[in-house]
Amino acid sequence: MADAVTSKLAGRNVLVAGAGVTGRSVISALTDAGARVTVTDANAERLEQLADTGAELATALTEPPAGTELVVTSPGWRPDSPLLVAAARAGVEVIGDVELAWRIGQQLDRPPVWLAVTGTNGKTTTVGMLEAMLEAAGLHAVACGNVGFAVLDAVREGYHVLAVELSSFQLHWSSTLAPHASVVLNVAEDHIDWHGGMADYAAAKGKIHQRSSVVVYNAQDPMSVSVAVDHAGPDARRVGFSLHSPRPYEVGLVEDLLVDRAFVADPLRTAEELATLADIRPPGPHNVANALAAATLARAHGVPGEAVRDGLRSFRPGAHRAVEVAEIDGVRYVNDSKATNPHAAAFSLRAHRNVVWIAGGLLKGASVDQLVADVAERLRAVVLLGADADVIATALSRHAPDVPVSRVSSGHDEPMTAAVQAARGLARSGDVVLLAPAAASMDMFRDYAARGEAFAAAVRALPQGEQGDGDG
Structure with a gap:
């Protein structure tokens, strides 16, 4: 592997910004390629x-060391971080781990095929x-990127096809990435505090399409369509x-069938059945x-x-x-x-008729007004916790004033246990x-996994036969 990229990275002075999981993966790739690495x-x-x-260790640098030729940043570092601003000012290129993985992969005798997925919600399920x-088609493939298995590791381990989940952060730091096919599933408010505004967030998502051969878009999501129109290259197939x-050159539903009219011999006159709704788990329009x-x-x-069908039948959603x-x-x-954002919560709430909703945490600048207005009629009650509970409470008072609201105090030792117990008292048989x-x-x-585990543990600790009457 090192020999394949020696001409590009050997002997170069590279600064790695960030000592987390991504940083370790980046350092391994760079040192194997013969670079001189500081982190x-x-x-x-x-x-x-x-x-x-x-690697040489340096605590809290605010500018790159003299002689730095490249900075590789972890995706969470904001563009206005003093170190990254100083690097740009000095003319030092700043890239992310995904861009590094792309460049390393292009030096291999058999570069992997990238099928790339981004969007505000649904990324992990889609790449899974x-x-x-x-895999059902017999390909040497793996899901990687923002799903836990680093794309750098996938490239270096020699997978032939990569199902790559990419965040807006990772895309922001990518400059030459050129997937074979890419999709922006949807675009809604998220990470506005990091990007500085919705336009910049959407533009970061759009970078996935700039060099793609096949640009895939959600025809029912105006922002997905807009991003495809604005960012696809002139020769891309949409x-x-x-x-x-x-319609011709699209993929969609005919009654309960998933049907392809894009990748068939005659899209104007023919179609191919791929799977049925019964093959999809979990159910619901978003899935x-x-x-x-x-x-x-x-x-x-x-x-x-048939591999599309078999893959859907074998897929199991993540925890x-x-x-x-x-x-x-x-x-x-x-x-x-x-x-973890209002757009995802809206999908989740719409899957149920009568809901006692446990909500709250860090909204990261996102608005919840439209979410609450859209799902108000489904809400039996709401239990709020976390730093931005007041923001959600205000939206509830405006759009769902008759819905009972319970609050978990910020100083509670076990906030999720308290939230689940409160929800138990508000729920009726038939509710979710x-x-x-x-x-x-x-x-x-x-992280969200620890939060989910706390919820599951609190639910399993509930006694039987003490359900509330729903009038709280």
Whole structure:
């Protein structure tokens, strides 16, 4: 592997910004390629954990060391970080781990095929479905990127096809990335505090399309369409998907069938059945849309229809994504801790008729007014917790004033236990107690997974036969 990229990275002075999981992956790739690596982080303890990598450690740098030729930043570092601003001012290129993975992959004898997915919501489910379809077709493929398995590691391990989940942060730091096919599933308010505004957030998402051969868009999401129009290259092939009957050169639904009219011999006159709604788990319109997006990317790479079907049948959703934890006295308890923004929470809430909603956390500048207005009629009651509970409470008072609201105090030792117990008292038989926070978790929990685990543990600790009457 090192020989393949020696001409590009050997002997270069590279600064790695960030000592987390991404930083370790980047350092390994760079040192194997013969680069001279320095790594910096404000967290000295985390930095010290990289002492075994052979990189030089430097705490809290605010400008690159003399002679730095390239900076590789972890995706969470904001563009206005003093170090990255200083690097740009000095004319030093700043890239992310995804861009580095792309460049390293292009030096291989057999560069991997990238099928890339971004969007505000649904990314992880879509790349999981896509990975299952690719594997069903017998391809040496893996889901990677923002899903836990670093794309750099996937490239270096020699996978032939990558189902890559990309965040807006990762795309911001990419400049030459050219997937074979790419999709922007949807665009809604998220990470506005990082990007500085909705236009910049959408533009970061759009970078996924700039050099793609096949640009896939959600025909029912105006922003997805707009991003495809604005960012696709002049020679790109554009393919839409939707929950409606597909027109020529689209993928869509005909009654309960997923149907391809894009990647067939005669799109004007013929179509191919790919799968049925019964093949998709978990059910719900948003997961059907995810399946259509995954199928479109798979078909763009020549995957046969039966592999699309078999992949969907074998796919299992990840933890903390609309997972039913238990049913107690007729009330279902559903963990969708992964609904970390209002757009995702809206999808989750719309899947149920009568909901006791557990919400709150860090909204990251996103508005919840439209969410609350859209789902008000489904709300039996709401339990709020976390830093931005007041923001959600204000939206509820405006758009759902008759819905009972319970608050968990900020100083509670076990806030999720208190929230679940409060929801238990508000729910009736036939209701769903739904954790779909519409917010990030870091004000109270390590991450969304820890939040979901706390919810599941609290549900399992509930006694039987003590359900409330729903009048609270």
